[in-house]
Amino acid sequence: MRISWRAAVGGLAGLVGAVTWAISSAVYQPIMEPSGVWYDEAGVAVQQTAENNTYWPRELRHLAILLAVAGILVLCRTASRAVATAVVAAGGWLTADVLLDRFDVHGTGTAIVLASAATAYVATAAFLASRLSRADTGGPAVRHVVAGTLALLAVTSLLVVTPWVEQTTPAQIRAEAELTALKIVVSVLFAVLAATTVGRPAARAGATLGFGLVAVAAGVFVAVGEYRFVYSYALLIAVVAALVAVAAPRVRSVAGLVGMTVLGAVCAVASFAVLIIGGMVVGSVLTSLAGNPPVNGADTDISAPLLVTVLGVAMSLLTLAVTALPGALRAVQAGPPGSPAAAG
Template structure:
């Protein structure tokens, strides 16, 4: 996918803008006034934080897409995401508000993003050529797909649902674009059929995000599951090989079942672990200097839960044989017909669509 780099960088820049808006416009709406116990926030109070953290992940995913999944881009992108998260906590303590800080944070975020991309591009000029890492791109698409479910279903315990609806819809649309972009970039060939499928999937997913935001907070679970199943099944249809030029429908039927059941199981398991054993949300709340969640409720970081569940789905659906990688008895997985290095980062896998 020749347009992977500009598309990935554009989506990363959009994520940086959403992050800046979340910090200076949305975060102040979620913070209670006064230190009294009866004013302590409850469940889902810091929804703006979850949207910001999701935007940071989107910045990373955009860079992964821009680098076509190659380790030269993926490693620095993950490092940038960690540093961005630390900066987020530090800036949150300062409580910036207003148009000025919004513009400043957006400009700084885009400048940092541009500088990182320029350095990576410059380093790549003198490096030996490498093909697309389809495994990494498919995993990135799965992460974006699961996070789309999370962003679309985020709730607010206060009367800020109108502001949340707009922000969640914008974040969901961005994640849909990342999901489809990464999956299409992972495809062995950019055929007309795959492009039409990508367009249809995008329209359906965006409509699904909008529909979920119109449903009252309670009964959103089933539409969220349907959205995730459609997106993740679409990822396999776009990214996996089509033997003989057509999808292997039996494989995709199994993938659809995994896409329907897998995210729910992973989200529940990760949520239980984080609530019972590792209260990460409370740690971030304390680091940012925000009021703690009252003792009757839980401080859950849904963005982190979605990230971990998405990585799990990536391990499940980025199935090497479906991406053109074959087991070599004398070594690790390598693309069929490739002269590149062994493993998913090697050259382009063979596919009937290119023969």
């Protein structure tokens, strides 16, 4: 039996997502949570607090969950019922994630059990989604929104960083190397899923490929650059290029591509502001729900993946509306079928 490209990519995304989530939960999270107390200058015992990026395993876990459910969407050709099933599956998984974080699961054996359970969970959700969406395919609007959101998550995956400016212990060096490898794999899979969802564009294939390559090149700079460059021009270019690459097949003219690029830049700048403010709210809530030590008041507790998903849907809907506007205007000018205007 021949396995389709969609099935192979979707299955791989589900498996990688399940394993990455398990490792982040039982291996990385325990070594990052502050424990014990420290004493201030007056000799008073104070609960230990976290610092910037301490909870990067949580970011990686959320990205892993989103990657796995995205694999289900691609496997089922973004059918409406598959989208609903994936959303429900993601909600249940995220709830379990918070509970397991609160119970402080740890250990290699636990990671193996969690990976097995997560893989079975994804397989079950994929089976239900495929059964419910049999002979159903998502329309171009749904594919556009899904592809745009996945493209932004591909960029977001590269933003996960540790709190260490320099790795001084073997454990830190190993964790840093493993994180770098994992986030690149997750980012590439998100990008492949986005490209698979877009498919082969009948129009503007060159523009789609060109902007896609620009997004990849900028993403490389984001991945290898130092932390102070994370919110730099490379990140802005990667986000804009990813948005335009997804929208390019729906744009007919060069002027339209220029306009879409400008719109993408405006959306990217605005989304950064929303991400910083909203991310701090989401991060602090998740830290509290998990019962983890709070982040020091001088630092920030930001959680990005879930908020980026919402922003990706919103921005993709906007680019969808803008690309559909010229056709709508032409239809209004032409009038209904059989009218004098439509007859020319």
